[in-house]
Amino acid sequence: MPPMTKRTNEQWLSDLRAGGSQRETALVDLRADILYGLPYALAGWLSPDDPHFLALAEEVAQETLMRALDHLDSFEGRSQFTTWVHKIAVRVALTELRRRHWKDVSLDSLLEREEGERSPRAMADRTPEPEIAAEQADLLAHLQRMMTEELTAKQLRAMMAVGVQGMPLEEAARRMGMKRNALYKLLHDARLRLKRRLAREGLSAAELLTVFEYK
Amino acid sequence: MRNLIERLRRWIQRDGRKRPALPSEFLGKVARQIEATHDVEYSCDDVHRLLDQFAEAVLRGEDVARLMPLVQRHLDMCPDCREEFEALLRILKAGSAPA
Numbered sequence: 001m002p003p004m005t006k007r008t009n010e011q012w013l014s015d016l017r018a019g020g021s022q023r024e025t026a027l028v029d030l031r032a033d034i035l036y037g038l039p040y041a042l043a044g045w046l047s048p049d050d051p052h053f054l055a056l057a058e059e060v061a062q063e064t065l066m067r068a069l070d071h072l073d074s075f076e077g078r079s080q081f082t083t084w085v086h087k088i089a090v091r092v093a094l095t096e097l098r099r100r101h102w103k104d105v106s107l108d109s110l111l112e113r114e115e116g117e118r119s120p121r122a123m124a125d126r127t128p129e130p131e132i133a134a135e136q137a138d139l140l141a142h143l144q145r146m147m148t149e150e151l152t153a154k155q156l157r158a159m160m161a162v163g164v165q166g167m168p169l170e171e172a173a174r175r176m177g178m179k180r181n182a183l184y185k186l187l188h189d190a191r192l193r194l195k196r197r198l199a200r201e202g203l204s205a206a207e208l209l210t211v212f213e214y215k
Numbered sequence: 216m217r218n219l220i221e222r223l224r225r226w227i228q229r230d231g232r233k234r235p236a237l238p239s240e241f242l243g244k245v246a247r248q249i250e251a252t253h254d255v256e257y258s259c260d261d262v263h264r265l266l267d268q269f270a271e272a273v274l275r276g277e278d279v280a281r282l283m284p285l286v287q288r289h290l291d292m293c294p295d296c297r298e299e300f301e302a303l304l305r306i307l308k309a310g311s312a313p314a
Contacts, residue, residue: 209250
């Protein structure tokens with residue numbers, strides 16, 4: 001059952017801004033809300049039965065409360081206050097879990113591994129006509145050339161880490177000394193460059209895809 | 216389709232027959248991402264600011280793709296933000312479920 005404390009957004013804000021026991025009670029209730037939500041948030045990431053769950057939940061609740069208090073003024077009241085707090089908790093928790101999961105993986109080791117797998121994986125699941133397979137191979141080669149010509153080394157590196165190896169943006173960004181927000185913008189710029197290059201070649205990505213997906 | 220293949224053949228002849236070195240799955244994914252790319256896209260920070268509002272709208276069954284298309288588009292492109300949205304939605308669904 002969700003915690004039964006019901007406050008309006010205004011009550012949450014005034015209680016948390018008040019001193020003494022009013023604030024203490026609100027913090028206890030808010031902490032209970034965060035802890036209630038975490039098992040749902042982390043479903044598929046970390047089971048509540050996992051020995052690490054409790055410690056992580058405590059850590060996340062503490063960090064979330066601190067961040068929420070620090071940023072109370074940025075709450076605009078466009079959602080329930082508790083939804084806003086859960087949003088912070090989710091970011092804190094997943095950032096930590098991503099960090100733990102990828103902690104022993106460097107960007108270079110990822111790319112080196114890729115280097116070892118350089119032979120193009122045949123589109124093995126399908127049995128396209130030989131001529132089409134050759135067209136696909138040519139297209140892939142051309143797309144690859146476009147990427148190396150249009151993208152900076154940093155953009156290519158980020159695309160490989162995120163796109164090939166499935167590294168979270170957050171983790172790729174940390175290894176590249178950037179914020180996740182900046183990495184998203186870098187990747188967006190890379191995609192735009194490729195899209196414009198395609199347009200200059202007289203093709204759209206949609207047309208390209210029809211060949212990729214031709215059976 | 217045949218016309219397109221012919222156009223493409225002429226287009227790629229400049230490249231010769233060099234085989235791609237990057238995995239084909241990756242290049243296919245890049246092609247799909249290019250197709251979904253827009254000139255203007257929200258960043259992760261833009262989306263994080265709106266994610267609580269967006270998740271509540273989803274929970275209410277609103278047509279968020281129409282109401283907040285830039286958030287929806289970002290979630291389609293950004294795996295990190297999408298995971299966070301899904302996690303938040305699971306909490307909201309649990310909280311709104313009948314006891």
